[in-house]
Amino acid sequence: xxxxxxxxxxxxxxxxxxxxxxxxxxxxxxxxxxxxxxxxxxxxxxxxxxxxxxxxxxxxxxxxxxxxxxxxxxxxxxxxxxxxxxxxxxxxxxxxxxxxxxxxxxxxxxxxxxxxxxxxxxxxxxxxxxxxxxxxxxxxxxxxxxxxxxxxxxxxxxxxxxxxxxxxxxxxxxxxxxxxxxxxxxxxxxxxxxxxxxxxxxxxxxxxxxxxxxxxxxxxxxxxxxxxxxxxxxxxxxxxxxxxxxxxxxxxxxxxxxxxxxxxxxxxxxxxxxxx
Numbered sequence: 023x024x025x026x027x028x029x030x031x032x033x034x035x036x037x038x039x040x041x042x043x044x045x046x047x048x049x050x051x052x053x054x055x056x057x058x059x060x061x062x063x064x065x066x067x068x069x070x071x072x073x074x075x076x077x078x079x080x081x082x083x084x085x086x087x088x089x090x091x092x093x094x095x096x097x098x099x100x101x102x103x104x105x106x107x108x109x110x111x112x113x114x115x116x117x118x119x120x121x122x123x124x125x126x127x128x129x130x131x132x133x134x135x136x137x138x139x140x141x142x143x144x145x146x147x148x149x150x151x152x153x154x155x156x157x158x159x160x161x162x163x164x165x166x167x168x169x170x171x172x173x174x175x176x177x178x179x180x181x182x183x184x185x186x187x188x189x190x191x192x193x194x195x196x197x198x199x200x201x202x203x204x205x206x207x208x209x210x211x212x213x214x215x216x217x218x219x220x221x222x223x224x225x226x227x228x229x230x231x232x233x234x235x236x237x238x239x240x241x242x243x244x245x246x247x248x249x250x251x252x253x254x255x256x257x258x259x260x261x262x263x264x265x266x267x268x269x270x271x272x273x274x275x276x277x278x279x280x281x282x283x284x285x286x287x288x289x290x291x292x293x294x295x296x297x298x
Contacts, residue, residue, distance in 0.1 A: 031056040032286040035077055037085065038231040040217065044166045047146040050085060051217065051232065052077060053225040058293050059105055060219055060232060062171060063091075066144020071095035072112060073163060073171050074219045076105050079112040095141055097121045099173025099219060100160040101128065103186050103272050104265040104293040106285050110278040123152075125159035130278040135161055153207065155200020156182030156295065162207065169215045170236075175200070176207055177218045178234045180298035181246065183261050186268060197254040204247060212237040220293045257297055265294040 024030050034056055040049040047066040054060075059076035063085050070091035072082050075098075086093050093116040098109045100123060110130060113120035121141070124134035137152035151162045156174040160182070163171040174182040181204060184196035207216075214236045221232050246253055265271075267288045274281060274288075281288055 028056070028290075029284060029286045032289060033057075033077065035081065036225065036227045036229070038229045040169065040215065040231045040233060042165075043168050044146045047144055047166070048089065049165070049169060049217075052081065052085065053221075053232065054105075055225045055227070057105060057289065058221045058223065058225065060217070060221060062217060064143055064146070064148070064165065065089055065091040066146055068092060069094045069143050071097060071141060071143050071148065072109075072118075073097050074099055074102075074173065075108040075112050076102075077108060079108055079115040082112055083116060092116070093118045094143070095119050095121055097135065097141075097163065099123070099162065099171065099175075100157045101125070101272065101275050102174075102219075103268040103275075104220075104295050105289050106271060106280060107275045111280065123150075123159035123161045127159065128276050128278060137161075151206065153203035155184055155196050155203045157186075158196070158199070160203070162203075164210065164214075167211065167214070169217060170207060170210060171217050171219075172207065173219045174295045175203055176216060176239070176243075177220060177222075177296045177298075178216065178232065178239065179222070179242070180296040181257065183295055183297050184257065185261050186264070186295075187272065193258060194254060197257050198250060200257070201247065201250045201253045204243065208236065208240070208243065208247070210236060212240070220295055222292070222296060222298065260297045262294045262297065266291050 050063045062073040096113040122132040139150045141148045153175040185193040
């Protein structure tokens, strides 16, 4: 049982270490258990960056402090529709640079990230890849050519939905962009570890990272990507129900604001950003 019931369960979290081949660099996956949101702290040599924060700022500050890191950069992979981003709040709390994909959707200052841009953390390098489809601005981030933080573009058993805030013709265009983005990710080394921004199931308190290599994902993904038109038809025929309150959540994320009262009132329910 959990004090606070389902609202508290929405914000309950646990973490897991992700195995890396980068000496001195550590990747920690923070899992918002009831919501299925996954975020990441990458730390090395006293510095850290955070990707897709979906938990209160103090969670990431506490994780960084326990490892002797200072949060220097806060990144989102895209403008989220299923949960409230805590990126702006975390950047304000730590003095970190707020880095978002280059776009004109948000109404607050940020450092734009474009395809090919890099960030150093310790001796490691994080490189931005433009992977549109779920949203036009979507980025993936690749750490030392070995780990891909794929946001809502590629999941372990599905791909991002292209239809949110989109008329049918726009959803079709985004689906075609997603086809190209997935093929771009497939071109990474087969042993690249995929770390998405969501999982479709409640997360166990088992400290086992939710991750898979591109080699493991390839058997089902190759069937989806046999042709662009087949991919578009299959994708648009399988989109799940629209996330509850997504219009309100998107508006708040574009404004960089948190709602009055309990944010879990808006975020209730599982995420619905994947097509499986």
